[in-house]
Amino acid sequence: MHDHAHGRTHGGAEDARRLGLALALILVFMAGEVVAGILGHSLALLSDAAHMLTDAGALAMSLVVLRLVAQPAGGNRTFGLRRSEILSAQANGAALLVLAGLIVYGAVRRLVSPPDASGIVVLVVALVGIGGNLLATWQLSGANRRSLNVEGSFQHVLNDLFAFVATAIAGGVILATGWVRADAVAALVVAALMLSASWRLLRDSGRVLLDIAPVELPVEEIGTAMASHPHVVEVHDLHVWEVTTEFPTLSAHVLVEPGADCHGIRRELEGMLRDRFGLEHTTLQVEHAAAQLVQIR
Secondary structure, X not given: OEOOOOOOOOOXXXXXXXXXXXXXXXXXXXXXXXXXXXXXXXXXXXXXXXXXXXXXXXXXHHHHHHHHHOOOOEOOXXXXXXXXXXXXXXXXXXXXXXXXXXXXXHHHHHHHOOOOOOHHHHHHHHHHHHHHHHXXXXXXXXXXXXXXXXXXXXHHHHXXXXXXHHHHHHHHHHHHHOOOHHHHXXXXXXXXXXXXXXXXXXXXXXXXXXXOOOOOOOHHHHHHHHHOOXXXXXXXXXXXXXXXXXXXXXXXXXXEOOOXXXXXXXXXXXXXXXXXXXXXXXXXXXXXXXXXXXXXX
């Protein structure tokens, strides 16, 4: 009574190619930004570079994870290594959180005692970074973003694009007004974007690790739909969770009327769960309910 078809393999050669191109772009611009940030005394540029470092780590980890999740299940790894993408998302989220804290600390210090920042250096590097991140974002937008593994990398690069925009604005403000604190303000904007991305990654991956049902699968509605079958008496021990993204799973104990076709009802329930809720991996234990005894006095 088990359906163990684990669905299609995540990722693929096209996703790996897009991730690899995005990684190469990020590494080139990150190296240039570190040099420019040191020469221009810009915390905003250095914080962008730190963000790009996490981008590069996320992209590299995504490439590794694509290989891991493609490995077939076997031995004691009955689901293969699919959940490695969730561990990758947790690591990326934690790294963003730590870096955001360090950037906030540095930005506050520079707001109190601002160093001289070169507005022209900040502006030029930021504009070049916007172009590079647009290319990287465009590459990743065509990958399989339903995977939390790929979506995490996409969000990293997208947030870095927004960070470059904030940095470019800071460079323009410094050039126009000489207000060097704009550099630290831009760094705080970068930190806020990193915290937002961190929260989303930790929240979504945490749901999977805690075996919480996906938000798009209402458990009560699923249970009601199963119990509404004309020959089903009771549904209990209903569990809905995700092994990894794009791999929702359901198990339940179903009691049917005495004499009903257990196997036929199981197939009907599996079809309903697949067509109505997109659940393709289901484990249903279907048994006859105990016949009620009529007591004559």
